[in-house]
Amino acid sequence: MKKQTGIHLPTHRPLTTVDVVIFTVKEDQLQVLLVQRGSADQEPFPGCWALPGGFVNVAQDATLLDCALRKLHEKTGVQAPYLEQVGSWGGAGRDPRGWSATHVYFALVPWQEVQAAAHTNVSDAQWFAAEKCITMKLAFDHHELFQATLERLRSKVEYTSLPAFLLPEPFTLPQLQHMYEVVLGRPVDKSGFRTRMLAAEFLQEVGTVQSDAPRAPMGYRLQHREAPVYFPRTFSPRGAK
Amino acid sequence: MKKQTGIHLPTHRPLTTVDVVIFTVKEDQLQVLLVQRGSADQEPFPGCWALPGGFVNVAQDATLLDCALRKLHEKTGVQAPYLEQVGSWGGAGRDPRGWSATHVYFALVPWQEVQAAAHTNVSDAQWFAAEKCITMKLAFDHHELFQATLERLRSKVEYTSLPAFLLPEPFTLPQLQHMYEVVLGRPVDKSGFRTRMLAAEFLQEVGTVQSDAPRAPMGYRLQHREAPVYFPRTFSPRGAK
DNA sequence: TCAATAGTGTCTATCAGACAATATTTG
DNA sequence: CAAATATTGTCTGATAGACACTATTGA
Numbered sequence: 416m417k418k419q420t421g422i423h424l425p426t427h428r429p430l431t432t433v434d435v436v437i438f439t440v441k442e443d444q445l446q447v448l449l450v451q452r453g454s455a456d457q458e459p460f461p462g463c464w465a466l467p468g469g470f471v472n473v474a475q476d477a478t479l480l481d482c483a484l485r486k487l488h489e490k491t492g493v494q495a496p497y498l499e500q501v502g503s504w505g506g507a508g509r510d511p512r513g514w515s516a517t518h519v520y521f522a523l524v525p526w527q528e529v530q531a532a533a534h535t536n537v538s539d540a541q542w543f544a545a546e547k548c549i550t551m552k553l554a555f556d557h558h559e560l561f562q563a564t565l566e567r568l569r570s571k572v573e574y575t576s577l578p579a580f581l582l583p584e585p586f587t588l589p590q591l592q593h594m595y596e597v598v599l600g601r602p603v604d605k606s607g608f609r610t611r612m613l614a615a616e617f618l619q620e621v622g623t624v625q626s627d628a629p630r631a632p633m634g635y636r637l638q639h640r641e642a643p644v645y646f647p648r649t650f651s652p653r654g655a656k
Numbered sequence: 657m658k659k660q661t662g663i664h665l666p667t668h669r670p671l672t673t674v675d676v677v678i679f680t681v682k683e684d685q686l687q688v689l690l691v692q693r694g695s696a697d698q699e700p701f702p703g704c705w706a707l708p709g710g711f712v713n714v715a716q717d718a719t720l721l722d723c724a725l726r727k728l729h730e731k732t733g734v735q736a737p738y739l740e741q742v743g744s745w746g747g748a749g750r751d752p753r754g755w756s757a758t759h760v761y762f763a764l765v766p767w768q769e770v771q772a773a774a775h776t777n778v779s780d781a782q783w784f785a786a787e788k789c790i791t792m793k794l795a796f797d798h799h800e801l802f803q804a805t806l807e808r809l810r811s812k813v814e815y816t817s818l819p820a821f822l823l824p825e826p827f828t829l830p831q832l833q834h835m836y837e838v839v840l841g842r843p844v845d846k847s848g849f850r851t852r853m854l855a856a857e858f859l860q861e862v863g864t865v866q867s868d869a870p871r872a873p874m875g876y877r878l879q880h881r882e883a884p885v886y887f888p889r890t891f892s893p894r895g896a897k
Numbered sequence: 898t899c900a901a902t903a904g905t906g907t908c909t910a911t912c913a914g915a916c917a918a919t920a921t922t923t924g
Numbered sequence: 925c926a927a928a929t930a931t932t933g934t935c936t937g938a939t940a941g942a943c944a945c946t947a948t949t950g951a
Contacts, residue, residue, distance in 0.1 A: 424753060425711045428669040431746070431757055470666045471746070473755040478747035503744040503759050505672070505712070506719035512665060514714040516672055518744045518757065589930070607914055609931075630921045630930050648889060653914060653937090830903070848941055850904075871903050871948045893941075898951100905946070911939090920931070 429505065430515035433482045434468030434557065436501070436564040437491060438545070440581050440597050441526045445545040447561070448490060452554055453539075459511045460554035466561060467540070468517065483520040492534025497523040497580035497643075501564045509556045517555075521564050523580040572598050573650050575643040576617055585621045585634030588612060595650075603650065617644040670746060671756035674723045675709030675798065677742070677805040678732060679786070681822050681838050682767045686786040688802070689731060693795055694780075700752045701795035707802060708781070709758065724761040733775025738764040738821035738884075742805045750797045758796075762805050764821035813839050814891050816884040817858055826862045826875030829853060836891075844891065858885040 437448040454461040467490045476482035483498055498520055505516030543551070545565055553561065571577055578594035579586070592608050612618060617638050624634035678689040695702040708731045717723035724739055739761055746757030784792070786806055794802065812818055819835035820827070833849050853859060858879050865875035 424671070425713070427714045429672045429712055429714060430665070431670045431672060471670055471755070471757070472666070473668045473670055473748065477749070479744065479757060481747075500743050502741050503720065505759065506722075507714065508718070514712075516712070516720060516757070516759065518746065587930085604914060604916090605930090606916080606932075607912095611913085626929090628929050629923050629927075632930055647892070648913080651888070651913085828903085845941060845943085846903090847905075847943080852940085867902095869902050870900075870950055873903055889940080891940095900951090901949090903946100903948075906944085908942090908944100909939105910941090913936105913938090915935090915937105916933100917935100918931105918933070921929085923927090924925105 427514070430510060430513055431471045432468055432515060432517040433471060433479060433486060434466040434517050434519050434560060435483050435486050435490075435498075436466055436519065436521040436561060437487060437524060438521060438568065438581070439524045439526045439529055439542070440594055441542060443593075443597055445598055446542040447545050447548045448540055449543055449548065449551075449553070450490065450537075451539045451541070463554040464543075464551060465554035466519075466557045479518050480520075483518075483522075487522050490537055490540050491524060491529055492532030493522075493524050493528050496525075496528070497577070497640075501560075501567055504556060504560060517560070519560050519564060521568060523577065525581055525583045527583045569598065571643075574646045574648065576612075576615065576637075576646075577643045579617075579637055579643070580640075584636045585624055587624060587626065587632035587634060589628075589632060591635075599650070601652075611646060615644045615646055668755070671751060671754055672712045673709055673756060673758040674712060674720060674727060675707040675758050675760050675801060676724050676727050676731075676739075677707055677760065677762040677802060678728060678765060679762060679809065679822070680765045680767045680770055680783070681835055682783060684834075684838055686839055687783040688786050688789050689781055690784055690789065690792075690794070691731065691778075692780045692782070704795040705782075705784075705792060706795035707760075707798045720759050721761075724759075724763075728763050731775075731778055731781050732765060732770055733773030734763075734765050734769050736881075737766075737769070738818070738881075742801075742808055745797060745801060758801070760801050760805060762809060764818065766822055766824045768824045810839065812884075815887045815889065817853075817856065817878075817887075818884045820858075820878055820884070821881075825877045826865055828865060828867065828873035828875055830869075830873060832876075840891070842893075852887060856885045856887055 439446050448467060449464040450467050452458060452460050452463050452465050467486050469486065471482050476485060487493060487496065501519040501521055503516055503518045507514045509515055548561060572595065578598055579591060581594045582590055588609055591612065592603055592605065595603050618635040619638050621634045621636050623631040626632060680687050689708060690705040691708050693699060693701050693704050693706050708727050710727065712723050717726060728737065729735060742760040742762055744757055744759045748755045750756055789802060813836065819839055820832060822835045823831055829850055832853065833844055833846065836844050859876040860879050862875045862877050864872040867873060
């Protein structure tokens with residue numbers, strides 16, 4: 416229909432942003448980092464809680480992933496966590512400043528690393544329980560982004576080793592099981608859990624580890640920190656439909 | 657359009673595009689629609705095959721999905737197929753014209769609908785076998801986009817009803833099984849297939865249907881055309897790891 | 898009655914889930 | 925040895941896959 420002759424670059428370009436849903440498990444709860452928007456004039460949603468994110472900086476970010484890593488580091492001080500793209504949302508109506516498209520990532524960060532970074536002094540950032548977050552009004556369409564991301568996380572935890580990225584190494588199987596239980600919000604059978612984890616062959620024994628437990632548990636590390644392992648089946652209690 | 661009230665909007669905005677991987681099954685093969693890029697001066701990758709796509713038009717497209725539907729319709733004449741987002745790719749290096757981010761979708765279209773649209777006269781568009789396409793050099797990073805999309809499709813077909821969107825209604829179970837076999841590239845057991853499909857309760861009987869078969873098979877329709885059904889498990893032959 | 902395809906039955910190895918038992922360490 | 929937690933063992937119901945069988949129709 417329209418044949419391009421010569422260079423035709425669009426005169427009106429959408430705004431391009433990246434938003435990151437940063438998860439951690441703190442105090443036996445799945446928690447999410449939100450930032451409070453400034454109150455400067457004309458800023459949309461002033462004072463409102465929002466997902467950490469912002470405009471892609473074409474001078475600074477070589478890729479979208481780099482941009483997400485930058486946002487993450489700015490807000491948490493954490494360097495190399497697990498980061499995965501959820502998808503993108505774009506349209507004319509989602510930002511009052513104009514047609515915009517955002518690329519959404521989620522990150523899994525061990526709480527201990529966040530503490531170590533001691534960067535949480537970012538005054539406008541705060542951790543919220545995921546359940547709480549669901550009920551909050553967020554800036555832009557961030558409620559929708561967050562809901563989709565939480566669903567993605569929960570469903571993927573059913574058949575992957577993702578929760579391992581919420582723990583500092585070395586970790587023990589009971590600790591890992593606890594991460595699963597927190598994210599899934601339900602208890603998981605001990606025995607089945609162990610056989611499943613060991614069968615997946617993504618853990619490396621690294622010697623027993625000190626803990627407050629009477630019996631010293633085995634410590635493990637991940638063989639590959641880049642990507643999670645996919646289990647052949649889903650966790651599913653007998654009664655589940 | 658953009659109100660300048662001293663707000664700091666980025667002066668350099670990335671290019672925003674949408675690319676669509678359009679799949680169909682034609683002649684017992686999974687095929688993909690590619691378009692040949694024009695040879696006008698200064699156009700990048702002149703004469704090269706590429707995924708159908710292009711810039712978001714902020715005046716025309718209300719959302720990214722609308723933009724994808726538009727691209728799809730322009731190239732095939734098809735109106736409402738199955739469309740799903742794969743993800744987004746963005747960076748400084750992927751388009752010589754500047755920092756760009758593309759939003760990738762894939763579509764499943766029954767071949768019969770493409771024929772009916774009789775729109776295939778789009779001279780610069782052509783269907784290629786997916787296997788062939790993998791070996792081709794494509795414009796931009798489209799090879800990577802296509803590969804990721806094909807992987808997504810194949811893996812998702814293992815546990816969803818996606819192949820149903822490759823058939824016009826009403827269709828028969830043997831026909832549906834054939835779609836699975838073509839996409840997965842391996843035979844599927846008849847009996848297990850049938851029980852799985854019927855157990856998933858996403859099909860509606862609509863009476864037996866004429867075919868070239870000696871015995872008239874039952875015809876089915878989808879109960880919901882919006883989204884596929886997720887099976888509790890994956891297809892997996894005994895020997896599979 | 899045969900050919901060809903649609904559809905059903907059945908057997909079995911596998912295995913996840915449930916629960917119970919045992920091992921190990923500290924006080 | 926008691927308490928607490930880590931780790932292993934066993935039983936069983938469910939089921940996916942393999943394969944063989946029956947059903948239906950037209951020539």
